[in-house]
Amino acid sequence: MKSFAVYILAITFLSAVLMGLSYQVKLPDGAVEMQVYSISTPLVGESAQVDKMTNFNIYHYYDKFVGIKDCKLDNTLGVAYIYPKDKTDVDTLVDKLSIDVVYTQDLEDGITYYGKSKAGNSSVYIDKQEINVQIVKNKNYIIIGFPLIMGSY
Numbered sequence: 001m002k003s004f005a006v007y008i009l010a011i012t013f014l015s016a017v018l019m020g021l022s023y024q025v026k027l028p029d030g031a032v033e034m035q036v037y038s039i040s041t042p043l044v045g046e047s048a049q050v051d052k053m054t055n056f057n058i059y060h061y062y063d064k065f066v067g068i069k070d071c072k073l074d075n076t077l078g079v080a081y082i083y084p085k086d087k088t089d090v091d092t093l094v095d096k097l098s099i100d101v102v103y104t105q106d107l108e109d110g111i112t113y114y115g116k117s118k119a120g121n122s123s124v125y126i127d128k129q130e131i132n133v134q135i136v137k138n139k140n141y142i143i144i145g146f147p148l149i150m151g152s153y
Contacts, residue, residue, distance in 0.1 A: 025066045033082040034061045037150045043067065051151065058151045078122070080145040090137050093144060102129045110138035120146040 036059045051058040099117040113135040120132030134145045136153040
C-alpha cells in the first residue's frame with residue numbers, strides 16, 4: 001500500500017511539472033524582447049525592467065521562454081515583440097502573421113502599420129476600422145504590438 005501512495009505522489013508531481021512546462025510563452029524566432037502590458041505581472045520570474053504607468057505597467061522580458069503564472073493571461077492588456085531591423089523586415093512579418101494592413105502612418109523616424117490578423121485576440125477601433133495589430137518600423141527596430149504598442153517607440 002505504501003508503494004501505491006508513493007506511485008500516486010510521483011505521478012502527481014510529474015503531472016504538475018509537465019503542466020508547468022506546457023504553460024510557457026516563447027518569444028517568436030528573431031524577437032529580442034517581449035513587452036507585456038498589464039496591471040500586475042501574469043508571468044513567472046522577474047522582468048529585466050518595469051515601466052510604471054498610470055493605468056498599467058510595461059514588463060520587459062528578454063529570455064526566450066517565460067512561464068505563465070496561474071496558467072492564464074487574464075489581466076494582460078496587450079503584448080509587443082521587438083525585432084532588430086537588420087534581422088527581419090516588415091513584409092516578412094506581415095506575410096508570416098497573415099496581416100491585412102488597413103492603413104499606414106508616416107513617423108519622423110519611420111512608419112507605422114495598422115492592421116488585422118488572426119494572430120491577435122483583442123481589437124480596438126481606429127477611424128471605425130477594427131485593428132488588432134500595430135507595427136512600427138523605426139531606425140533600429142521593428143515592433144509588433146497586439147492590439148497596439150502601448151509604450152514608446
